[in-house]
Amino acid sequence: MTAELEGKKGRPTPSRDGRGVKQSLPSRLVRYLREVVAELRKVIWPTRKDLVTYTLVVLVFVSFMVALVAGLDFAFGKAVFAVFGNG
Template structure:
């Protein structure tokens, strides 16, 4: 029986790449990224901030309610 090596999706035989090649590939991929504008970043920041504050309020309210219920049941 003959053994065959499975090739990687890129067609290479799985050899190591040099750090310089890796760095060039990273830079090439970062150039493809569509970066958000400053206005978008500020908008996303406030959306996340409001969401987190709402979730904190819900969790705090449930914690308070369940705490009161536990004291009513066991006290």
């Protein structure tokens, strides 16, 4: 039995060595679209309440980060002008 396995060991499978059946472009496109639809059916979509909650959380976080960066920019600008003068 090991002699049988050793004879096949190290040889690539047909799908990996590129000798698979070549499909036409339209059939590949149709297959791709079917797989996309199949994957989208697996998605757990958020409810409207979840969507509103997540949107508000993102907007509050982004607003906070904008205010933080603007505040730091203003503070560092004042510090640079205090150290080096208005030029």
